[in-house]
Amino acid sequence: MTLQKHQPAFIQRLQFQRSGSLSYIGHLDLMRTFEHALRRAELPILHSQGYNPRPMLVFALPLGVGISTEADYMDVSFSEEIATDIVIAALNANLPENLKILDGWPVPESAGSIMALVSAASYRLKAKGIAPAVKALMKRESVMAEKKSKGQLRTIDIRPLILEVRESVPDDADEITVFVLAGSHENLRPDLLLNSLSVYEGYPERDGLNCEVIRTGLFTGVYPDIRTLKESL
Numbered sequence: 279m280t281l282q283k284h285q286p287a288f289i290q291r292l293q294f295q296r297s298g299s300l301s302y303i304g305h306l307d308l309m310r311t312f313e314h315a316l317r318r319a320e321l322p323i324l325h326s327q328g329y330n331p332r333p334m335l336v337f338a339l340p341l342g343v344g345i346s347t348e349a350d351y352m353d354v355s356f357s358e359e360i361a362t363d364i365v366i367a368a369l370n371a372n373l374p375e376n377l378k379i380l381d382g383w384p385v386p387e388s389a390g391s392i393m394a395l396v397s398a399a400s401y402r403l404k405a406k407g408i409a410p411a412v413k414a415l416m417k418r419e420s421v422m423a424e425k426k427s428k429g430q431l432r433t434i435d436i437r438p439l440i441l442e443v444r445e446s447v448p449d450d451a452d453e454i455t456v457f458v459l460a461g462s463h464e465n466l467r468p469d470l471l472l473n474s475l476s477v478y479e480g481y482p483e484r485d486g487l488n489c490e491v492i493r494t495g496l497f498t499g500v501y502p503d504i505r506t507l508k509e510s511l
């Protein structure tokens with residue numbers, strides 16, 4: 279097979295939100311939804327090379343099923359230079375309800391993978407009496423939990439992965455925001471945190487399963503010096 283010529287990429291970094299019923303689709307379905315919208319919008323999307331070309335989309339951090347987001351990011355590569363406002367308008371006109379592009383900006387091809395930038399994430403948790411339980415968990419020196427990784431179950435201490443908690447609304451026992459390590463190296467999923475609340479703090483398992491989880495931000499840098507992906511440019 280001959281080596282194919284490098285295709286110059288004109289990358290747009292897009293910030294998006296999803297809510298409602300769209301929060302319950304998996305990551306691959308979310309990717310396909312964006313791919314279909316790009317095709318319908320007739321945007322000059324760049325495709326990968328090889329036997330099975332795919333639109334070149336890279337998400338900063340995959341979203342779990344049932345998690346809404348107010349500020350997630352993806353890089354979309356185009357085959358020609360295109361204005362950000364045109365991309366946003368064309369995509370929003372072809373995306374389903376509850377999925378929307380909020381912002382965007384061009385990034386150089388030399389910027390590297392967006393996935394490598396992510397080091398932390400923030401989640402707003404909304405459930406009956408969840409704030410006191412999270413605050414109590416934060417006072418513990420260690421929180422051991424079982425995590426499945428690469429098909430194997432292992433026990434890890436998730437306490438170092440919880441960076442900070444903040445009251446979303448002052449004195450609201452039913453809502454709290456949690457900052458955690460995230461990314462390809464260390465990543466704390468909200469379901470693991472919610473399960474630990476039940477194990478360590480006696481938080482009702484049913485309330486944890488019904489907890490509304492909203493990802494409110496993705497960050498780069500080393501805590502506490504973290505900043506949003508837009509601020510990192």
